[in-house]
Amino acid sequence: MTTAPLLIGHPLASKEHARHALLYMCRIRKFEEAVEDLFGRGMMHGTMHLSIGQEASPTGMCMALNLTDQITSTHRGHGHCIAKGADLTRMIAELLGKEIGYCGGRGGSMHIADVDTGNLGANGVVGGGIPIAAGAALASKMMKSGKVVVSFFGDGAMNEGAFHEAANLAAIWKLPMILFCENNKYGMSSSTEKAFAIDNLKDRALGYGIPSVNVDGNDVVAVYEQAQIAADRARNGEGPTLIVAETYRWKGHSRSDKNLYRTKEEIEEWRLLDPIPKFVEKILESKLMEQSEIDAIQAEAQDQVIAAVNEAVKAKSAEPSGLLAAVFKEISA
Amino acid sequence: MSDRMLTMAEAVREAMSIAFDERPEVFLLGEDVGIYGGAFGVSADMYHRYGAERVLDTPIAELGIVGAAVGAALAGMRPIVEIQFSDFTAQAMDQIANQAAKIHFMLGGALHVPMVLRTPQGSGTGAAAQHSQNLEPWFASVPGLKVVVPSNPADAKGLLLSAIDDPNPVIFLEHKLLYKIPGRDSVPVGSGRIPLGVAKVVREGKDLTIVATGIMVNKSWEVCEKLAAEGISITLIDPRTISPLDMQPVYESVEKTGRLLVVQEGPSHAGFINEVIAQMAGSSSFGSLIAPIKRLAGMNIPIPYAPQLEKAAVPQIEDIEIAARDIVKNWR
Numbered sequence: 001m002t003t004a005p006l007l008i009g010h011p012l013a014s015k016e017h018a019r020h021a022l023l024y025m026c027r028i029r030k031f032e033e034a035v036e037d038l039f040g041r042g043m044m045h046g047t048m049h050l051s052i053g054q055e056a057s058p059t060g061m062c063m064a065l066n067l068t069d070q071i072t073s074t075h076r077g078h079g080h081c082i083a084k085g086a087d088l089t090r091m092i093a094e095l096l097g098k099e100i101g102y103c104g105g106r107g108g109s110m111h112i113a114d115v116d117t118g119n120l121g122a123n124g125v126v127g128g129g130i131p132i133a134a135g136a137a138l139a140s141k142m143m144k145s146g147k148v149v150v151s152f153f154g155d156g157a158m159n160e161g162a163f164h165e166a167a168n169l170a171a172i173w174k175l176p177m178i179l180f181c182e183n184n185k186y187g188m189s190s191s192t193e194k195a196f197a198i199d200n201l202k203d204r205a206l207g208y209g210i211p212s213v214n215v216d217g218n219d220v221v222a223v224y225e226q227a228q229i230a231a232d233r234a235r236n237g238e239g240p241t242l243i244v245a246e247t248y249r250w251k252g253h254s255r256s257d258k259n260l261y262r263t264k265e266e267i268e269e270w271r272l273l274d275p276i277p278k279f280v281e282k283i284l285e286s287k288l289m290e291q292s293e294i295d296a297i298q299a300e301a302q303d304q305v306i307a308a309v310n311e312a313v314k315a316k317s318a319e320p321s322g323l324l325a326a327v328f329k330e331i332s333a
Numbered sequence: 334m335s336d337r338m339l340t341m342a343e344a345v346r347e348a349m350s351i352a353f354d355e356r357p358e359v360f361l362l363g364e365d366v367g368i369y370g371g372a373f374g375v376s377a378d379m380y381h382r383y384g385a386e387r388v389l390d391t392p393i394a395e396l397g398i399v400g401a402a403v404g405a406a407l408a409g410m411r412p413i414v415e416i417q418f419s420d421f422t423a424q425a426m427d428q429i430a431n432q433a434a435k436i437h438f439m440l441g442g443a444l445h446v447p448m449v450l451r452t453p454q455g456s457g458t459g460a461a462a463q464h465s466q467n468l469e470p471w472f473a474s475v476p477g478l479k480v481v482v483p484s485n486p487a488d489a490k491g492l493l494l495s496a497i498d499d500p501n502p503v504i505f506l507e508h509k510l511l512y513k514i515p516g517r518d519s520v521p522v523g524s525g526r527i528p529l530g531v532a533k534v535v536r537e538g539k540d541l542t543i544v545a546t547g548i549m550v551n552k553s554w555e556v557c558e559k560l561a562a563e564g565i566s567i568t569l570i571d572p573r574t575i576s577p578l579d580m581q582p583v584y585e586s587v588e589k590t591g592r593l594l595v596v597q598e599g600p601s602h603a604g605f606i607n608e609v610i611a612q613m614a615g616s617s618s619f620g621s622l623i624a625p626i627k628r629l630a631g632m633n634i635p636i637p638y639a640p641q642l643e644k645a646a647v648p649q650i651e652d653i654e655i656a657a658r659d660i661v662k663n664w665r
Contacts, residue, residue, distance in 0.1 A: 128427060
């Protein structure tokens with residue numbers, strides 16, 4: 001098992017919190033680098049969507065959530081799964097089509113769910129998870145479970161009808177929900193400039209009567225602070241919040257992307273805003289840790305991912321024999 | 334209290350009320366299901382009996398409300414979502430076909446979706462092409478959905494209770510012409526279930542097997558009665574659940590009658606009833622047929638508005654009668 005215990009709270013609240021935030025961001029980064037490598041070497045098939053450069057957003061958001069709080073994720077969802085506490089071995093195993101993978105090889109990269117950590121599933125349809133999150137938040141309200149539900153989605157999803165309908169339901173029913181937009185600036189090749197006539201995506205919330213905020217999506221501390229406010233609002237029955245985290249996708253949309261729609265210079269500019277060194281700087285300023293401890297955490301993340309890959313590669317491949325029986329859940333007596 | 338004659342709307346409401354009383358996690362959401370009582374009056378006074386939280390009015394947002402039902406089901410509730418006309422499920426198809434149907438399989442069994450989507454379908458009300466379709470094959474062709482098409486109030490009650498119990502998404506297609514008329518049989522009191530995936534032999538005969546769905550079961554019944562007077566006896570089979578489909582009674586019947594007529598309301602091209610024909614063609618009972626299989630289905634056109642045009646678009650009692658008589662008379 002390669003799950004680390006989740007820790008709730010401000011990323012600079014203590015050495016442990018700083019360690020957690022850094023470890024999780026590094027786990028996401030190293031996981032995705034490993035996935036890219038496995039694809040490059042022909043060991044994985046299908047496709048994958050990397051969120052390298054966006055690690056601070058899910059990490060900061062999930063540090064404001066309890067284990068029982070829930071999320072819905074996207075096609076670019078590895079970071080959300082890891083930040084909410086998913087097991088790295090089972091994630092890699094899923095991408096490799098193994099029986100111990102989260103979906104038993106039936107879902108792959110875009111469909112990882114983990115009930116134990118409140119992850120209601122990544123989603124292959126842009127915007128698909130937003131109404132589902134609203135429904136889970138409705139259940140939370142009806143069952144008085146106190147759960148907050150976060151829907152992660154990208155800027156592209158904000159032009160889907162699903163976003164509109166779910167945001168309105170969340171608003172009129174005052175659902176304990178956070179609409180978390182990772183504005184990574186492109187829906188595949190379409191820039192936000194081309195796809196929106198408004199300059200700031202957070203203005204969309206006005207139309208639903210939902211408060212909204214922009215945050216530096218590459219700053220795990222800033223993300224956490226806004227996430228915490230939104231989670232408190234949700235827990236206090238004050239309804240949903242839209243958080244728009246400004247970030248950037250370093251890699252192409254998927255494997256087939258040749259980056260024809262943006263410049264190398266633009267990518268380079270954003271690489272300088274790497275969320276990991278940005279947080280390291282803050283840790284050092286806060287004097288919570290020495291550089292050597294930080295180096296050790298980064299090495300630990302790398303080791304965890306290598307161990308997960310090694311274990312997953314050895315695992316048994318998923319077999320087609322059980323496929324038909326897996327379509328429906330059995331009716332229990 | 335003894336069994337009573339109910340309309341399908343009353344039977345559906347009774348089933349929902351029983352489920353509401355049995356399980357606190359059951360609730361109904363949809364457009365105008367609250368104080369209005371539903372566009373076809375199916376939820377009627379449930380809003381007053383169970384309150385606004387369990388009989389939840391929604392904005393006009395089919396994708397959002399079906400998605401909310403999916404999410405609530407994932408999170409431990411048992412939603413019944415009413416879509417005002419089955420035609421409007423087109424607005425919600427991502428949540429139905431890509432989400433609800435696939436979640437259990439695709440997520441490795443981590444989650445399941447105990448949701449019932451109830452919706453009125455079918456023609457005969459003069460509401461034209463966007464309010465009159467029969468969309469059985471849309472749903473029946475998606476693995477992961479169970480699809481129920483009740484033809485009478487008693488079945489509707491028992492099948493709906495099973496659908497609500499089911500841990501999987503169930504599409505429950507109610508024909509709007511059946512809402513206001515009592516069935517031929519009384520509706521049992523109590524909370525008896527009718528299992529999904531079990532066809533019903535409505536009546537037995539020796540000359541012909543008719544397989545029909547939904548309102549076509551009722552039309553075929555009239556034909557069975559009429560031809561019985563002419564000495565033609567017919568077995569009428571109602572699959573009740575079109576996914577999963579129970580073909581066994583069809584095989585057994587065709588082995589006795591040697592003749593098969595299938596009837597559906599929806600367009601013939603790629604229609605659901607073609608699946609019955611395909612399975613029959615591939616079965617060992619195929620050799621028992623002494624006549625070609627006859628198919629009656631809707632024309633391959635959108636449902637037209639004017640009453641005489643609308644009637645011409647889907648099989649009527651007279652069409653079934655002619656087809657049934659011809660197949661029996663011409664193939665001996």
